[in-house]
Amino acid sequence: MGQWVRFDDSLKTVLAADASTAFGAQATFRQLADLIARERVAADSETLGRLRVLRDQVPASVRAAVARSFALGQPPVELVAMFAEDEQSVASAALRAARLSSEHWISLIPQLGPGGRAALRRRDDLGRDVERALASFGSTDFTLAYTPEPQADAMLDALELGSVTPSINSPGKDVAGALQMPAETDRQPSAAGGFDIAELVDRIASYQQQRTPSATLPAMPAVDHFRFQTDAEGTVRWTDAMPRGALIGARLIGEAAFGDAIADAVVRDAFRQRISVTDACLTLGQPGMLAGAWRISAVPLFDPATGQFIGYHGSARRARSEHxxxxxxxxxxxxxxxxxxxxxxxxxxxxxxxxxxxxxxxxxxxxxxxxxxxxxxxxxxxxxxxxxxxxxxxxxxxGHALELRPDVFELAPLVARVVAELQPLAGSRGCTLDLVPGDPALSIACDERGAERLLSRLMATFISAAQSDEAIRVTAAKGVSTEAMVTVTFPRALADMPEDRLLNMEAESAMDAPGTPLLGTGFALRLARNLAAQLGGRLAIAPSHIVVTLPIAVAALGEAQPTGQAV
Known part of the structure; x- marks a missing residue:
């Protein structure tokens, strides 16, 4: 029996398309580059030559978009090299998105200009061999080229030769006057050619002083949406937002956000389960045009060959006014x-x-x-x-209206005073409140009344949940270098309870018991946690006990800083 032979005529179809119009040229350019990037068409002289011919008919924004799509495939090094020949915006997009082997990068680096190599230096996923190849160009590679306007060049040349004397209405009057130095500062060109550096500095300073202020630059348009793509760790590797530096490298989706990018629990849960995200909350705290509240939607990406999770692709929009x-x-x-x-x-x-x-x-x-x-x-x-x-x-x-004073006080007397005040309540419940003596010289730097209220409310809540003949142990000791710890053991009714359940307990049924919080144990613990944060400390929940940490005083009230001021 004969065998079926499949013939891929995609290249023939693309090359046969009408590219005489602007739309046709863009479509052909996109399709041909996509076929080469997906290795369905060889990156030979014919196909790359066709792309070079079409390149002049395609806007730079479209060419940059095609270059960014390299992140979703494995483009050959020949295609990346061709895009690296383009203008800086297109070349940088291709070099940031492409994924090549170390050998291909090393062979491509010498063909790049300083701008292209600068784009590669911003990447953190290149091998050590590639980094050494970039470093081999030395410090002289860290330069920015600038080509003056032809009119400015002609004016400077004429002034150097002394052949032009600007008239009163001449556009170059300010420039000529700025560049003409007093006789005592004029220098002749050095033997090696050119002028001394000191003379150049003098000319630049004089021009800056005498030139008229330029017109105010127009304000950049407000950013109300952007697209982004992350890697498997949730770190942004591509975005079309401006400025890109505010997002590239930020971890928007992951177990823990950093770089002033804070996502809500919905995003973190979706990331763990590799599912889509719709209208989740994201807050960018760094100053700039992208700062503020955003709503993000994203879908997971998987490698077509291996099925491995490779990141998220999504979009973000400004939070609506109703939020x-x-x-x-x-x-x-x-x-x-x-x-x-x-x-x-x-x-x-x-x-x-x-x-x-x-x-x-x-x-x-x-x-x-x-x-x-x-x-x-x-x-x-x-x-x-x-x-x-x-x-x-x-x-x-x-409401961020809590007023706290930067006090310095000894912790042991405060804890002893709170325990003594709560002993009658413990006696009415039939339980005991045992205090382990702590360091009497341990001083705390925060509001004393707030710390007393925090410990008193916390212990009273535990006493109200304790049973007869049960002991609650209170310990005050020094923790890490700048923190003091107050540890209170749980009563049996609250021990070994998950933190979420503990913080969300409703009001207890025994509302007539002395000291029982009318708003429930969960509210009392949440209040204690928030108050601890206002005092500059924190509240940590363990299976058998709860720990309140407070900042240790430096030396005296004058040296301690107010850690509990409300925002």
Whole structure:
């Protein structure tokens, strides 16, 4: 039986297309370059010659786009070399996107100009042999060429020869006047030819002083969208955003963002699962045209030959005004909550004070049943006041309005004072609060009232969850070089609980227990974590205990820096 022979006539089809029009030339250029890059057509003199003929009819932006597409294939070195002959924008795009072997790069480097080699030096995925080949050109290769305008050259030549005397209305009046130095500073050309460096410096300085200021450059258009492509690690390797330096090398998608590029958890989860991302949040913090909030959508890329994950390709757009409005509304909600807290605090304090007057019989004799009810009201009012204070603190942190003072104080007395104040609460729950003595000379640099409130609220939350005959251990010690640690062990009800579940616990059912947070253990722990961050420390959760770290004082209050100032 005969065998089927498949004939690929793609090249014949492309070369037969009409390239006499601008659109036809661009289409033919794109298709032919794509066939060569995918190795479906040989990169011989005929095909490369055809590309060179079409090159003058294709805009530089289209040629640069074709060069960037090399990142998705394995273009031959002959094709990359041809694109490297093009103008700088096209050559740089090809050299940044192409992936060649070290041998091919080494053979190509001598054919490149300084601009092309500069583009290669910005890459971090080249082999050591290629880096040594680039370094072999020496420091003289780090130059930027500049060709003056022909009119300027002619004027300078004429002035050097003394054959032109600009008239009053001559456009070159300022230049000529600037370049004519006083007689005592005029020098003759040196024997080696040309003028001394000092004379050139004098001429440049004089021209800069006497020339009229140039017109203000037009402002660059605002950037509201861009495209990007990452490697398998989530690092941006290509983008069409301007300036590209703000994005190239930044890790937008990955386990941890750096370089002032912060992506939300949706992006990180999608990256781990190799799935698409739609309208995820990205914040670029570096100053410049690209700074601010963005919405990104991206799809994963896989190698057609091996199926291996090779990165993401996506686009980003500015966050819409409704998202910014939502942030402003959130800030307004925090301000409203603070006003509501202020309105609740006054009557609650009045109720607590009046019930205490009845309980202590300061206004006269009171029957025992009423005194018992007044005591119960006072306890409930105290819990409500504590809850209002927590809401006020949370609103101030959320609204960036928390005022902290840069104090310096000793940690051990503060912890001992908090433990002593909470012993009656621990006694009512039937548990104990054990304090391990710490270093009495250990000093902390942050707001003392804020640190006391943080530790008091944290210990009170643990006591409210403790059972009878259970002990909660409190330890204060020095951690790393600039941190002090306060460790509090979990009660059995909270031990070995996942962090997410612990921070999202709702209000407990036993709301009548003394010291139980009215807003729930999860809210109390989240508040403690945010307050620790405001104080310049942090809160870490372990299976058996929780650790609060605070900054150690340098030496004295004058030397310690305020670490807890709100933004």
């Amino acid at each position: 910014l409005a939502a942030q402003m509304a959130e800030k307004s909600n925090a301000e409203g909550l603070r006003r509501l807290v202020h309105e609740l605090r006054t009557p609650t304090n009045a109720i607590a004070g009046f019930s205490e007057l009845i309980e202590t019989q300061l206004l006269g004799p009171v029957a025992p049943p009423y005194r018992e009810r007044a005591a119960a009201i006072r306890l409930l009012a105290a819990d409500l006041v504590a809850t209002i204070e927590d809401l006020d603190l949370a609103a101030r942190i959320e």
